[in-house]
Amino acid sequence: MGAGLATSRYTFRIPLPTGYALFNTSTGSALRIDGADADELSVLLSGPPTVVPEDAFGAELAGTLRRGGFLLDPAFDELAEIRDRYRAARGGAPVALTVTTTMDCNLGCYYCYESRSPDALAVADADRLVAIARDRLHRQHKRSLHVDWYGGEPLMNLPFLEQASAALQQFCRAEEVTYHASVVSNGTHWPDDVGAFVTRHRIRQVQISFDGLADNHNRRRRYRAGHQPADETSSFDKAVALVDRLLRHTRVDLRFNADHGNAGDLPGFIDFAKRRGWFDAPFRCVFMVAKLAAYSDRAAFLRPHELTAERFEELQALADAELPDRCRDRQDIVEGFPFPRTSVCGALADDSTVVGADGLEYRCGLQVGEAHRAVGEFGGGRRLLPLAPREFPDRTWWDEFDPTTLPTCARCSFLPVCWGGCPKRHLDGTQAERDAEGRRWRLNLPRMIAAGLREPAPDGFVFSHHDQFRDEPAPPESRSNSGRGLSSNP
Template structure:
C-alpha cells in the first residue's frame, strides 16, 4: 500500500505549534528534546530546529513560507506527532473531551469499585496516619455483610445509573483488615457467588501492614481470590519500628515488628498466585539507611531473588492532619525533592539487582526509558458511579482517607443508592478542567494523575509538574553516557499505547 504524505504546497491549512510542547535543552549533547504531553511524543532535535519551533510558539500561526523552508520530511514528522497542529484546533478542548469520555465510559460498562473495611481498628500506631485515632474492637457484623451483598445484586439487576457491570474490584482496607480475616472470607465467598451468577470479571487486593500475614491468613486471601497485596515497610528496622509501633493492647512490642513482617513475606509460597508490592513511605531519614533494608530483603530471599512476585515503590509521605513538630517536618521531602528521589531509588534498585546478578551468574538488567502515563482524570475510589468506600458499619464514604470520620458519611448501604447526596455529588461530578483554571491551563494536565476532588493545586500537584523536563533529560543522558544501565534512545518505543510510569523499573533483561 502506498502512503501519500501531506504536501505543504498543496495544503491550504494554517498551522501552529502545540500548546503542550516542552522544549528541553540538552547542551551536554548539543541538542534539544521535544516532548508533547498530549500525545506523549518525544524526539531529539538540532538546536537551530528547536529554536525555530520556540519562536513559532509565540505566534498565533506558523508563517507558511518558513514552514516550507523547514523541509517536507521534518514537517511531516512534526505534524504526525502533533508537535505542529492545525491552527484552528482547540487542544484544551480535546483534553476536556477526553475527561468527559472517561466519565461517559464509566457509565456504559461500569465497575463496582468497592473499598471495604472489615474493621477500622488497627494494631499499629503510626503517627503520620491520615485516619487519626482508631476504635478498638471494631468490626463488620453479619447483617452488614448481607446488606452489602443485597445492595450489589439489586444494582446489578435494576441499576438506573449505568447500562451494565463489567467488573467487580474489591480492595480490603482498614484499619488493619487482617484483624478480621473471617469477615474477608465470608463476604468474599458471597460476592464470588454473585460474580459467577452474573458472569462479571472479578479482582481483589488487600492493603495491610503485613504483621498478620500468617500462613492461615495467606490461605484466606488466596480463597478470597486476592491477587495483589500492598504491605508498608518504612525502610530498615530502626526507622520502621519507630514509625510503625505495635499498640500495647495488641501485645508486646519489645522486639519490634519489622522482623515479623519480613518473616511473613518470606514464608509466602513462591507458587502462590499473588503479587506483593512493598510500599515505602519515603522521608529523608528512611532513605539514609535504605541499603540496610535491601540487605535484609536479599538475606531473606525476598528481593531480588523473587522479583516477579515482590516489587517495591516509594510513596510521598505527606503531613498528617494535625501536623508535626518543626524538627520532624524537616525530614519530609517536598514534591520536587521527591521526584528526584524516585529516580535515585530506581537506580539504586538497578545497582542492587545487578550486583546480585553478577554474584549469582544471572543476566544483568537495564531500566527502561519511560514516559508518564496518560492521565486517568477520574479518581477510582471517589469519582466513578459505583466507586464506594464502606466503613465497618456499612456506611458509604466517597474517599478512603475519610473512612474513619463519621462526618463524611453519606448514607447506609442498605438505603437507596444516592449519587446526588451532598457528601457525594462533589466527587461524582468533579471536573478539574472546568472547575480549576490552574489545571485547565497547565501543560502537564494530559499526564497529571492528581485526580483528587478535595485537594487543590499547587499544593496537591504531582512532582512531575516541576520535574518532568529534568527527568526526561536525565534519562536521555543516561542512554548516551551509561547505555549499559538503560535502553538506548533509538530502542525507545514511542508508541502511546506502550507508555509507562515515569519512575523507571528494573525489569528489562539484556
Template sequence: MTLVPSRYNFVVQDDGARTALFNTLTGGLMMLEGRDAIELGAVLLQTGLRLSGDEFPSDLLARLRGGGYLVAEASDEIAEIRERFWRARGEAPVVITITTTMDCNLACYYCYEERSASRLKTDDVEKLVTLGLDRVAASRRPALHVDWYGGEPLLNPEFIETASVALQEACAARGIAYVSSIISNGSLWPDDVERFITRHRVRQVQISFDGLKAHHDKRRRYRRLHRQKDGGEQPSSFERAVALVDRLVKCVRVDVRYNTDRENLEDMLPFLDFARDRGWFDADFPAVFQPARLAAYSQSSSFMRRLELTIAEFDDAREKVRNKLSGVASVEESEIPDGFPYPKTSVCAALANNSAVLGAEGSIYRCGLQVGEQGRAVGSLHDKNAPPSAQSASQLPGSNDSEWWQSFDPTKQPTCSSCSFLPICWGGCPKKHLEQDQHALREQGRYWRTNLPRLIAQAAGFASSPVLAEFSESLQFRMSNDSVDGRRC
C-alpha cells in the first residue's frame, strides 16, 4: 500500500531537542526527540511524497498511521471531514434563542442591533411552545435548550415568566430535558436573583463589561427613556452589573465577558484584579473570563473597523490575561472553548438542523446576529397560512437565506477546502461566508497561523515558546501549487 503524509500535519519544536507532531483531522499529538525527529517532521510536511512504509520501523509506522500522520494514498480526508460536519449538523442539540425584545436600556456605542419597540407577547407563547416541541421531535433528541436574548431580555420579564413556565411544563409532560441560559447587561434583574435562576432552570449567564467603572459607564450609558424617572440617583450600569455577579457566582455559572477595543484595552488587566478581589474566581460557581474583541459584526457597525484591535494585538492581550489568571481562573477563547484545538464535532446553533432564533417581532432566523434584519429572516411564527406544526419552518417569500443555510458546507468552499486548519475551524463564522466578509475570513486564517503553534506547544508541555511562532500561509494551504484561485483566508 502506498502511503502519503496527511495534509493536516503540523510540526512544532522547542528550543531543546523535542518535536511535537499534531494532526488537525485526528487531534493526534505525538512527541519525539532528537535530530531524527526533526527530519521526520520535515518529511511529514511534504506534499506529494509517496512512501511504502518500509522506510520506518514497524512500531513507529504503527504510531504514524494510528495518529493519522500517514494515510493511504487512496484515502479521502476531505470526505471524512465532510461526513463529520454533516453528522454534527444533524446531531446538534436543539437550541431556541428567544429575543424577548429589541429594546435596550443602555446605549452601547458599538451595538449592531437596531433598537425597536418590538417585543414578544404572551399571545405568542403557545406558538413558541409548538416551535420548540416541533424542533425537538425533528431532532429525535430528548432535550431543549432555551437561550434568552435581546436587546436586553429582562426588559420583557412578563414574557420570560410566562413562556418559561409553559416551555418547562410542555417538556416535562413529554419527558424532554429542559435548561436555559441568558445573555444580559446585568442592570435590570429582579430582586429575587437566586429564585429567578432556580425558577427558570438557568444553567449559564453571560454578563458583559466594558472596563472598570469609568470606561464601562461612559460606554454603557442609560438611554434617556430608561433613566430614573424621579430624577434621583440610581446605581450606574457598572454598579448594577457588579452587584448582580456578586450574587450569581453563588448559584450559577457566570461568563464574564470583557468587550475590548483600542479605547478600553488598558482596563483589561486591572479589571481582572477587581474581579479577583470580589471573589468571583473562587466562588461556589467560579466565574469564567471571556475576553472578546469588539469588531464590525454587521454592515451597520462597519465604523468599528478603526477601533478594532488587530488579531496580533488581541492575541497579545489574551496572552497577558492567560498569564495573569493561570491557576486562578478559567479563560475561555471562543475559537477553542475546550482549551485544546480538538477536531470539531459540533456546530454553532445557526448551522444546527433543528435550532432556531426567534426575533422579537416573531420572525425566525438562523443566526442571532441577524435578528431584526428582516431580509435575513427564514420564516415566521405568525404565518397564518401555515398550520401550527409548519410555522416553525415556513420560509418567507423572497428569502434566499434559508436555502443557503441548509446547504452551507465549508468543505466545498474554495478556500476552506484547501486549508489545513479546516478540521479545527470548519470555516469559522458561517455568517461571514454568507456576507462574503473577506476581511473577517482572512482574520480567521490569521488567528490559526499565529495561535496553533502556541496551542500545540502548550499541549506538548513545552516550557518555552515554540521555535516557530507562526505557521506560514503556504503551510496552511498545501495544494500542489499552494494556491486556490488566488484567494487566501
C-alpha cells in the first residue's frame, strides 16, 4: 500500500443523465465518471478533504485524477498555491489608468451615485498624467498602457482628453510601450468626427448604457438644465445614432441597466438591437445585463429599486438565449466552465490607479468623489506639501487586501473562481452582498459545469452551504448525502 493521496477541497460533482461530472475550481479540470462505483467515488472526491490509500483507485484512474488536481500529495498546500496565483496576478496586471476627466454630466439619471460638481482636470494636468504613467510602467518594466476615459461624461472635458491622449501616446511611442484606450460614456456628447476620433485616440472599446427602450430610457436619462440639445434629440436617439456609427470603427459594449420598472423592456431592446444590425456590425457588439444596485452609501436610495437575485438571473438567462454567440459577455467562462482566476480587477492591480477630477487618486472607479476613500493625490499632490500616508487610511487596506487570508474566503471552495468577489464590498462591510456572491455560485456553477460538458443542467440541482464550506459539519438532515450537493435549498 502506498503512502496515500489527498482529495482536493475544490472538487464539485453534479449528476448527469448517466453518472456524474466532477469539476475542480482550482485547476479547471472536468471529468465524467460512471459505472457501479461512480456514486461512492464522486462523493469521496467532492467531500471534505481526506487521505485515501494510493492503490485504492488503480494506476490509470489515479493518474487521471492526479493530473486533474482531484488527488494530491498530502503535503501539497492548495490554498498557498491559490494565494501565490492571486499575488502574482496583482503584480503582473497591465498598467491601467482610469481618468475621470470631469465630474460634470449633461444627463440627470435618477440612480446616479456620483456627485455633480465643477471638478475637472485641466489641460495643464496632461503632463502630470504622463508622469503617473511613466512611474507605473517603470516600477516593473511593463510594456503596455491602457487608459479608460471616465466621468461624469468624459467627453464634456474634450480639451483635456485631446491634450492628455496625445501626450500619453507620444510618451508611449518614445518608450516603445503599447497603448490603447476605452471610453465609458452616455453616448450623447460626442464630436461629429466619430471615426476620426476613435482612430486619433486609439479607442478599442466604448461602453454605452441604456435604461430600456426609448420611453423608459428618456424618462430615466433626462437632460439637465442648460444641456438640452438645440435640435431637441432625445438621449435615447442620440445614443442609438452613436452606436450605429461606432460599430463601423470599434467594439461597443452595450450595458442594459435593469430595475423593476424597465426589466420588461429587455426582450424588446434585444430585438431593437438586432433590427439595427448591431449584432452583425463590422466590429463586435457585446451585450450585458447589469443590475442597478447601491454601490455605496450615497446610493442607498436605490435599494428599493433593486431586482431580486432570482429576477436578475432570469434576465441574464433571457439575454443569453436571445443573443448571437459573439455578442454574449463571456469574460468569466470558457466553453461553459468558469476560469480559475488568473487576473484581478483594476482596483487590485498593483500598478493601476483611478485619477479623480477632484485631484485625488482612488483604487476603485465607484469611489470617485468620495474624498475619504482616496488613496493619494494626483501626481504627488496639488497642495503645497504632500499628504502623509496616515491621511489616506484606505491605502493600506487596498495594498493588503488578500481574500486567501480572510476567515470566510479562505475556507470557501469557490475561492479559485471568485477570489472573494468585489473587494469594495469587503471594504464597505456589506455582508449581504458578499453572501449573495456565494449564493450566485451555488446556483450557477452546476449549470456552468453541465454547459461545459454539453449536457443539460441538472433540474433543480444547486450546491449546498456545506459544499461551499467543507470544514463545517453537514446538517443532520443531509449527512446521508454529505458532499453530494443535492440540497435544493441554496
